[in-house]
Amino acid sequence: MKRILIVGGGTGGTILANNLARRLRHEMDAARVSVTVLSASPRHMYQPGLLYVAFGKMAVSDLYVDQETLLDPSIHFHVDPVETFDLDHNEVKAKSGKTYGYDYLAICTGSRPTLNAVPGLMENAHHVYTEEAALKTAEALRTFEGGRVAIVTGVPHKCPMVPLELTFMMYDYFKDRELLDKVSFKYTYPIGRVHSLENVAKWAAPEFDRMGVSYETLFNAKEVDGAQRRIHSEEGSVVEYDLLIAVPPHKGMEVIEQNKLGPSGWIPTNRATLGMEGRDNVFVLGDTTNLPISKAGSTAHYEAEVLGENLARLATDGRPMRSYEGKVFCFIEAGKDRATYASFDYKNPPRPQPPTRAIHWFKLAYNRLYWNSVRGLL
Amino acid sequence: MSEAKIVDARGSFCPGPLMELIAAMRAASVGEELEVLSTDRGSAEDIPEWIKKVGHTLISSSEEAGVYRLRVRKAK
Numbered sequence: 001m002k003r004i005l006i007v008g009g010g011t012g013g014t015i016l017a018n019n020l021a022r023r024l025r026h027e028m029d030a031a032r033v034s035v036t037v038l039s040a041s042p043r044h045m046y047q048p049g050l051l052y053v054a055f056g057k058m059a060v061s062d063l064y065v066d067q068e069t070l071l072d073p074s075i076h077f078h079v080d081p082v083e084t085f086d087l088d089h090n091e092v093k094a095k096s097g098k099t100y101g102y103d104y105l106a107i108c109t110g111s112r113p114t115l116n117a118v119p120g121l122m123e124n125a126h127h128v129y130t131e132e133a134a135l136k137t138a139e140a141l142r143t144f145e146g147g148r149v150a151i152v153t154g155v156p157h158k159c160p161m162v163p164l165e166l167t168f169m170m171y172d173y174f175k176d177r178e179l180l181d182k183v184s185f186k187y188t189y190p191i192g193r194v195h196s197l198e199n200v201a202k203w204a205a206p207e208f209d210r211m212g213v214s215y216e217t218l219f220n221a222k223e224v225d226g227a228q229r230r231i232h233s234e235e236g237s238v239v240e241y242d243l244l245i246a247v248p249p250h251k252g253m254e255v256i257e258q259n260k261l262g263p264s265g266w267i268p269t270n271r272a273t274l275g276m277e278g279r280d281n282v283f284v285l286g287d288t289t290n291l292p293i294s295k296a297g298s299t300a301h302y303e304a305e306v307l308g309e310n311l312a313r314l315a316t317d318g319r320p321m322r323s324y325e326g327k328v329f330c331f332i333e334a335g336k337d338r339a340t341y342a343s344f345d346y347k348n349p350p351r352p353q354p355p356t357r358a359i360h361w362f363k364l365a366y367n368r369l370y371w372n373s374v375r376g377l378l
Numbered sequence: 379m380s381e382a383k384i385v386d387a388r389g390s391f392c393p394g395p396l397m398e399l400i401a402a403m404r405a406a407s408v409g410e411e412l413e414v415l416s417t418d419r420g421s422a423e424d425i426p427e428w429i430k431k432v433g434h435t436l437i438s439s440s441e442e443a444g445v446y447r448l449r450v451r452k453a454k
Contacts, residue, residue, distance in 0.1 A: 292391030
């Protein structure tokens, strides 16, 4: 029997598992193939919803579904986080002490915000990368009575549009609260333009100009002085704030670093096959890769579809046929009721169009449709 | 010419090379020279801008066979 082991029960791991279950139904029924998912949590979180929690537009209870209910019943699912990868012997050891062997391994453990990478950020900044932080941000926005809002971004980070979305959504939020005349915005970004994707930067900068949002590029936060409410940059400039919103730099998961699978927790991955460099039967998807593309749910989704087809062929003595072409699709909330999107791949850059209400409503609908998407029904 | 510490960021895409230079500069001493190798054109444009903004000194920049070499001296 061919054993496919998926480590990680987020967007990528769940879509991959269901994709395989659909493609390999007959082989799994006949016990010629097995698919096992190991996850660190019994619950699956819709992470993009955290942004909406911060603005009071989604409840925390909307963010979670039991992982088991998202998986095809033919999939073996265990809440048993992996601690040791023994790739030379095709097995992993999990927290329970149990060892899981495999013929093919997919690693999709995700990424985590590292606020401690910048001294003072953890203590003084608000962000939307955990449930607790999103709720605190909601409270900070709700009680803000005016002053200087600073947005600070570290790289790499999960969801490339979040710095822009936070800024646009805060603008509309404070406008609705009739606070705009008491609020100033300072948007900072680490490279020489307001977004890493050039065409998105070309679209966003005039929007900022129109809204009166000032911005400073080539700004890499070095330290936050909470007593003085100042952010010092590596470049020597200083931004003062009353409300500090951070998009913290991310790393891959600790277990990846501890097992020396890749620096900073990012596993070296072939951009077309999604194979781990130097390994024939190990694949990587989602945030866990070191690929120079967005760390986003849609990236994991498109990768999982390619990998599902290829792994299904490998498990049935075929050969992989498809290449991942770098496809990513990101909605961009441009305020409280308008949105646009960026769709791109390795060869074709995004070309964001003017925001519309229809795209915003489609995004809100997707926030609910996500659960069907990871089930493989969409 | 003194030996420069090499920051090999080939294969890394924007903003990777700039981020690696920032980390290396943090660890370098004033007066020390670093040479960044990058295959990313966007970073080759960003790095001189960053050096100018911070106030370090760009000693030289060149491109050969798709590899950009930027040599910088830490000024402060």
